[in-house]
Amino acid sequence: MNLASDPVFGYILMNLLFSRGGQAVPPYMKFTAGKTHSGFAQFDPCPMTAMKLDILAIAAHPDDVELCCAGTLSALARSGKKVGVLDLTRGEMGTRGTPELRLQEAQKATEILGLSVRANAGLPDCGLENTPAQRDVIIRYVRHFRPDICFVNAVEDRHPDHRNAARLTLDALFYSGLGKLETLESDMPAGGLERSSGNDAGSSTETGKEYDHLSQKPWRPRHILHFMQHWPFDPTFVFDITQTIDIKEKAIRAFASQFDVSENDEGPQTYVSGKRFFDALRGRARDYGQQIGVEFGEPFLYYGGPVPLSSLDVLFGSKPQR
Ligand SMILES: [Zn+2]
Numbered sequence: 571m572n573l574a575s576d577p578v579f580g581y582i583l584m585n586l587l588f589s590r591g592g593q594a595v596p597p598y599m600k601f602t603a604g605k606t607h608s609g610f611a612q613f614d615p616c617p618m619t620a621m622k623l624d625i626l627a628i629a630a631h632p633d634d635v636e637l638c639c640a641g642t643l644s645a646l647a648r649s650g651k652k653v654g655v656l657d658l659t660r661g662e663m664g665t666r667g668t669p670e671l672r673l674q675e676a677q678k679a680t681e682i683l684g685l686s687v688r689a690n691a692g693l694p695d696c697g698l699e700n701t702p703a704q705r706d707v708i709i710r711y712v713r714h715f716r717p718d719i720c721f722v723n724a725v726e727d728r729h730p731d732h733r734n735a736a737r738l739t740l741d742a743l744f745y746s747g748l749g750k751l752e753t754l755e756s757d758m759p760a761g762g763l764e765r766s767s768g769n770d771a772g773s774s775t776e777t778g779k780e781y782d783h784l785s786q787k788p789w790r791p792r793h794i795l796h797f798m799q800h801w802p803f804d805p806t807f808v809f810d811i812t813q814t815i816d817i818k819e820k821a822i823r824a825f826a827s828q829f830d831v832s833e834n835d836e837g838p839q840t841y842v843s844g845k846r847f848f849d850a851l852r853g854r855a856r857d858y859g860q861q862i863g864v865e866f867g868e869p870f871l872y873y874g875g876p877v878p879l880s881s882l883d884v885l886f887g888s889k890p891q892r
Pocket of ligand 1: 634
């Protein structure tokens with residue numbers, strides 16, 4: 571039996587990784603207006619306390635996580651896990667809506683999903699590149715939030731930003747674990763300092779040594795999962811979202827400028843704006859749910875080798891029809 575290719579491992583993996591239970595869902599933390607640093611526009615997560623997250627989903631555009639893994643994120647948040655989202659761009663190149671509107675929509679979706687925090691890295695939409703400067707922006711957030719598990723765009727997908735986000739994020743997550751790559755907590759957007767340095771995250775010494783104690787510690791997540799967007803793949807596992815499909819769809823509809831737009835809307839129609847696309851999302855969730863014997867599911871690719879297991883108890887708790 572090839573365990574790594576069996577979709578039932580959605581259930582298995584999540585039980586393994588999240589065996590702790592029970593805390594209340596922490597309050598949603600609001601956005602504040604951003605500064606700039608490293609040459610990229612920023613939206614601040616606020617307040618920037620040293621919040622340790624269980625899960626951080628990192629995606630190219632605001633609404634990517636809603637489309638691809640919101641049912642899973644919502645389920646995990648409701649089980650007591652600290653779940654956050656880092657949107658890499660503000661979606662300013664989108665055909666419909668504006669960055670400001672999409673930010674408001676992201677806030678609304680964040681509340682619906684019960685996330686602990688949502689941040690926007692302010693990297694350029696349609697300009698994601700696997701460069702040291704862009705990696706360093708991501709590394710600061712990863713070291714700040716210290717997630718055990720990261721959800722990342724699929725490496726192969728229709729939109730170039732999704733593909734570029736995947737490569738950029740994977741490399742950033744690796745470099746984030748290197749001790750000699752120095753970053754400062756005070757370089758975080760709401761860390762209280764405006765840094766004027768360019769591409770080198772560790773060389774911001776202009777404001778002196780008083781903030782040296784805010785050096786960020788290396789951090790690499792234990793597990794990386796890729797979520798499915800446009801192009802399908804053979805999933806490593808499928809997560810049961812039967813209990814959260816309605817929450818997921820409500821969160822997607824929070825992006826009212828993008829999805830399920832009325833045919834009478836005067837704005838330009840896009841690949842994703844019509845009812846057909848929205849219906850297809852539910853159809854896909856139903857299809858993957860069927861594959862693991864539940865009503866709705868979200869597929870994932872587990873990155874980085876075999877799924878580590880020490881028990882098969884979860885197999886006894888599932889009944890997929892084969
Ligand atoms: Zn996208």
